[in-house]
Amino acid sequence: MPNSKCMRCGSGLIADGALYGPGRMALRPEGARFLAMEMGHVMTKATMCRECGFVEITGDVQKLRRLTTHAEPESE
Numbered sequence: 001m002p003n004s005k006c007m008r009c010g011s012g013l014i015a016d017g018a019l020y021g022p023g024r025m026a027l028r029p030e031g032a033r034f035l036a037m038e039m040g041h042v043m044t045k046a047t048m049c050r051e052c053g054f055v056e057i058t059g060d061v062q063k064l065r066r067l068t069t070h071a072e073p074e075s076e
């Protein structure tokens with residue numbers, strides 16, 4: 001990961017982790033197509049600032065792309 005900084009306070013003391021509810025939290029994209037071997041959701045990860053507690057959630061961009069390719073405009 002490139003140098004992550006807290007979006008709220010600018011601190012560089014960021015802890016990596018993930019958010020868990022009943023299971024790990026994931027994003028289910030609107031209109032995602034179903035892949036035979038894959039679940040139709042995007043796993044997330046989280047980082048938390050050690051200074052102010054700000055939590056940022058990041059999703060798997062590659063996975064989202066695979067799930068929603070039909071929705072994306074053709075490149076040129």
Ligand SMILES: [Zn+2]
Nearest residue numbers: 006009049052
């Ligand atoms: Zn912070």
